Amino acid sequence: MLLKNKDVSLPSQGVWSREQTVLALFWYYQLPFGRLHAKNPLIIKWSEIINRNANAVVMKLMNFASLDPVIIASGRKGMGNTSALDREIWEFYNNKLELLTNDAEIILKQIVGTDGEAFDSLLPQLEMAETNKNYYGAERTVTISQRIRQNFFRSTILSNFDERCCISGLAEPRLLVASHIVSWVQAPDKRLSPHNGLCLSALYDRAFDRHLLTLNTQLEVMLSPKLRKISETTRFSIGLLEIEGQPITSPIRFGIDMGLLKQHRDHFVKLQK
Structure with missing residues (x-):
């Protein structure tokens, strides 16, 4: 024990x-x-x-x-x-x-x-990309507190979407990311809120994080013109043109904060001008 x-x-x-x-x-x-x-x-x-x-x-x-x-x-x-x-x-x-x-x-x-190695053996394994995200400002060392909170956010978001990408339905946890709708820098009081998260595959997470992809008020996927153009000339289909206009899978327990989503979408629109 x-x-x-x-x-x-x-x-x-x-x-x-x-x-x-x-x-x-x-x-x-x-x-x-x-x-x-x-x-x-x-x-x-x-x-x-x-x-x-x-x-x-x-x-x-x-x-x-x-x-x-x-x-x-x-x-x-x-x-x-x-x-x-x-x-x-x-x-x-x-x-x-x-x-x-x-x-x-x-x-x-x-x-x-407070042994960090002991905690690492007990907490669900974080993806490296998520482990490197700094949710706590100037701190650079990943503390036990950060481990606990990052694991809680990731696990709760994945659970909220039945461990599937809410856009594609991909059900491989090792390829899924708990994406913040609005980063902790913009909304520090919402950094652990499950209402501020989407379960996305790595490609969609990156596009969402860079505001190349967002969701409208009906929770349908919107692609930036630049991303659409790039997708049209890509050698193989990479699953972007197919998702445009498609609704995401609804969360199970915690609804999406539409106010935070509007912030994300407003920034998306601003970047297209």
Whole structure:
């Protein structure tokens, strides 16, 4: 087991502690419903962190699913045996994911310590391009806090789009990027918001980031004239002309912030002049 700090109460059976429950909710947002099973390598890692077995963690995640309006509206069901603490934690952190991330970070540091290598072995693997993005201004060293937040943003965005590119439907996580609609520099208070993210394949992420591609108010793809012209003369089809005017796949849990999308689109239009 990975328990380092004996002052943190992490029972291995029976009633869950508050710390264990907070971490379970933190992880719940990072996985699609279909991946909530005991053979999932992430759940196995998470169960080791909180001194529980994988089946118990799955049951706790399914308890949160039974409280999730998105899951309820889809006709699916969780376990249906939520505790008072489950409901309290769910209601307290509802629409407060920044606070949830902060509290989860504190708990994780109490359990695992502050060894960066230890955290790297526990967190989902970030793509190199995303790891190199600096979400925190002048800091250059990728701190544990950054690792936790970058992993949370990426995992939550991919989960929100069922781990598929919302434009093409590509379902290979190693080729997917959690793209900010508006960068943290322009909207620092939205850098972790799942409403400020799209799940895109690497090509579309790059085009979106450079404002060569955007979405209209109906969430349909718009290409810049320059990108369209380049695509028309490319030797092989690279999947750009085909997507123009096509709607993206709708997010599952967190809707897109249309105000942030308008900022992106306004900049896109400005660059065409």
